[in-house]
Amino acid sequence: MSGGWKRGALGLALVLPPLLVLAFLVILPAITAVVATLTPAPDATSTSRFVNYAEVLGTRILRTDIAFTVVVTLIAVAVVFCLSYPLALYLRFTKTRVAALLGVLFMVPLFVPVVIASFAMITFLVGHGLVSTVLYRLGIVQFPSLVYNATGIVLTQVWVNIPFAVLILGAGLQAIDDSLIEGARDVGAGSLRTFFSVILPLNATSTMITLTLQFIGVFGSFTIPYLVGGNAPQMLGVTMTNYLTQYLRRTESVTMAVIAFIIASVVGVIYVASVSRRERRA
Amino acid sequence: MTRPAWFWGVGALRRAVGIGALLALAAFILGPLATLLVWAFAGTWLFPNLLPEFSLRWWVYVLTNADVSKAIRMSALSAPTATLLSALVCIPAAYAFARLEFPGKRVLLLSFLSANAFPKIGLYVSIATLFYRLNLMDTFTGVVLIQLVNTLLFMIWIPTGTFRGINTNLEEAARDAGAGPLRTFFQITLPIALPGLIVAALFAFIAAFDEAQGSLIVGTPNHITMPVLMYALVLGYPQPVGAVFSVLLSLPSVILLLITQRYLRAGYLAAGYSL
Numbered sequence: 001m002s003g004g005w006k007r008g009a010l011g012l013a014l015v016l017p018p019l020l021v022l023a024f025l026v027i028l029p030a031i032t033a034v035v036a037t038l039t040p041a042p043d044a045t046s047t048s049r050f051v052n053y054a055e056v057l058g059t060r061i062l063r064t065d066i067a068f069t070v071v072v073t074l075i076a077v078a079v080v081f082c083l084s085y086p087l088a089l090y091l092r093f094t095k096t097r098v099a100a101l102l103g104v105l106f107m108v109p110l111f112v113p114v115v116i117a118s119f120a121m122i123t124f125l126v127g128h129g130l131v132s133t134v135l136y137r138l139g140i141v142q143f144p145s146l147v148y149n150a151t152g153i154v155l156t157q158v159w160v161n162i163p164f165a166v167l168i169l170g171a172g173l174q175a176i177d178d179s180l181i182e183g184a185r186d187v188g189a190g191s192l193r194t195f196f197s198v199i200l201p202l203n204a205t206s207t208m209i210t211l212t213l214q215f216i217g218v219f220g221s222f223t224i225p226y227l228v229g230g231n232a233p234q235m236l237g238v239t240m241t242n243y244l245t246q247y248l249r250r251t252e253s254v255t256m257a258v259i260a261f262i263i264a265s266v267v268g269v270i271y272v273a274s275v276s277r278r279e280r281r282a
Numbered sequence: 283m284t285r286p287a288w289f290w291g292v293g294a295l296r297r298a299v300g301i302g303a304l305l306a307l308a309a310f311i312l313g314p315l316a317t318l319l320v321w322a323f324a325g326t327w328l329f330p331n332l333l334p335e336f337s338l339r340w341w342v343y344v345l346t347n348a349d350v351s352k353a354i355r356m357s358a359l360s361a362p363t364a365t366l367l368s369a370l371v372c373i374p375a376a377y378a379f380a381r382l383e384f385p386g387k388r389v390l391l392l393s394f395l396s397a398n399a400f401p402k403i404g405l406y407v408s409i410a411t412l413f414y415r416l417n418l419m420d421t422f423t424g425v426v427l428i429q430l431v432n433t434l435l436f437m438i439w440i441p442t443g444t445f446r447g448i449n450t451n452l453e454e455a456a457r458d459a460g461a462g463p464l465r466t467f468f469q470i471t472l473p474i475a476l477p478g479l480i481v482a483a484l485f486a487f488i489a490a491f492d493e494a495q496g497s498l499i500v501g502t503p504n505h506i507t508m509p510v511l512m513y514a515l516v517l518g519y520p521q522p523v524g525a526v527f528s529v530l531l532s533l534p535s536v537i538l539l540l541i542t543q544r545y546l547r548a549g550y551l552a553a554g555y556s557l
Contacts, residue, residue: 004383007382007383007384008382008383008384008385009384010378010382011378011382011383011384011387012378012384012385014374014375014377014378014382015375015378015379015384015390016375017371017374017375018371018372018375018394018434018437018438019375019390019393021371021430021434022393022394022396022397022434025397025409025427025430025431026396026397026400026405026431027396028412029405029408029409029411029412030400030405030408032408032411032412033404033407033408033411036411083307087304087307090300090304098301102304102308105308105311105312106307106311108311108312108315109311111488111532111535111536111539112315112532113491113492113494113509113512113531113532113535114492114494115492115494115509115512115513115516115531116318116512116528116531116532117314118516119318119512119516119524119525119528120314120315120317120318120528121314122516123314123317123318123321123521123525124313124314124317124318125314129317130313130316130317131313133331133332134332137332159310159311159314162311213398216398216399216400216401217402219401220400220401220402220403220404220405221402221403222402222403222495222498223494223495223513226513227513227516227517236403237401237402237403237495240403240404240407241403241407241495241498241499244407244410244499245498245499245502250411250414253407254407254408254411256404256407257403257404257405257407257408258404258408260401260403260404261400261401261404264399264400264401264404268396268399268400269399271395271398271399272392272395272396272399275392275395276388276392279392
């Protein structure tokens with residue numbers, strides 16, 4: 001079996017370089033961050049290991065930002081999901097030229113950098129932008145502001161994330177055998193019944209991947225809330241970047257990063273487990 | 283089987299509602315981009331005119347700006363470097379994941395997903411604290427490393443899938459005919475795998491080129507890439523400046539996409555974007 005042993009060693013040797021890169025750029029920073037936050041500063045008011053966390057969580061503005069981040073993230077994920085599932089279903093089960101065209105159209109945001117997407121949304125939604133111009137022409141003058149607040153963040157997140165969700169959900173739907181759906185119809189199930197008792201359960205893995213990936217993506221975003229969001233409350237990504245680069249308060253910033261890791265950890269684990277499950281079936 | 287007439291009426295109504303919703307969604311997707319494109323060629327655009335006065339003067343302004351040319355150079359150097367580095371490090375590993383048996387293979391392959399399982403901005407802040415200690419802040423190396431994090435997953439997972447999909451019979455036949463392992467890889471495996479590798483490289487390049495938030499933290503103030511400059515242009519300049527620069531910034535991705543579009547299948551896209 002020396003041949004097998006040799007091939008095994010070769011395999012490990014080949015995968016070692018990217019693993020080292022991963023260790024250096026993901027694992028090591030994460031561990032360093034946790035260790036740094038658990039070490040009280042020399043001039044700290046208390047010597048408790050958790051003094052940094054107590055300080056961050058004791059600051060009312062930061063608590064508000066954390067809550068704001070969670071709420072905006074949940075709303076954005078829910079809206080994206082509710083729009084993209086019907087769209088994915090439509091693209092899966094409609095074989096017309098219009099559907100094919102729409103399929104291409106909805107992929108467009110994939111290839112637009114998030115910075116540009118945010119800027120485009122601003123020009124589109126801002127006070128004297130295209131939307132307000134069109135509404136003005138239609139005689140509608142009074143309407144709530146659409147950018148520089150949570151609405152703007154959610155709308156832009158939806159714009160950026162719809163294609164991701166449609167693609168991943170669509171790939172899952174593609175894998176469902178037509179005969180299963182026809183079978184359900186033959187025994188008399190309506191569209192809704194077919195959806196809830198056949199399609200949704202069979203597409204559960206893709207659904208989990210979509211939801212978790214979207215959650216982590218929106219939760220850890222910076223560009224969209226930075227450009228399209230308001231001044232306060234702000235999403236955690238903006239707050240921690242400001243603390244790091246503007247206020248030069250690295251400890252608080254890293255502490256917020258670790259708090260973000262902890263909040264997103266459960267979601268992250270479900271994401272990895274779901275991709276792993278899909279991988280095993282493939 | 284005949285259906286009552288009212289059913290058709292309801293069906294048509296439902297179809298109309300469906301089509302209306304799709305059109306609204308299409309307007310929502312295209313509206314912002316259209317506005318941006320019009321702004322790029324606008325001299326002035328006063329409310330409530332539906333169209334601006336067209337002009338190319340902002341193009342001259344942007345193209346002669348020193349910060350802009352510096353950022354273009356920075357992006358043109360860093361993103362290809364990160365992509366190439368990623369390919370060199372990852373493609374042999376992807377081959378190993380697909381073809382060789384070694385202990386812990388499955389867990390090691392899954393471990394690359396961890397780059398995605400962390401909220402990105404938190405990860406960048408953590409990387410920054412590490413980079414402060416290693417004096418990598420505001421360096422070219424630092425920016426390339428940040429871009430590299432975003433390419434790893436594409437360069438490992440897409441090529442692994444591609445190599446797995448290649449029938450081993452062909453490789454065995456080449457070996458039987460007397461070709462050594464390296465010759466077999468370069469003359470048989472690599473050409474067949476090329477479309478998948480190109481797609482992986484495309485994803486990696488776009489991810490590296492478009493990376494903004496991490497490079498903002500690590501590269502400020504002297505190593506500003508194009509997307510990072512975009513923040514400053516959005517926040518501190520008249521709208522046409524940002525719009526013109528947006529067009530410049532989208533050019534590389536659009537050109538690459540057009541060149542590689544025959545390799546892009548929805549399956550590849552879905553695989554790439556679940557990562």
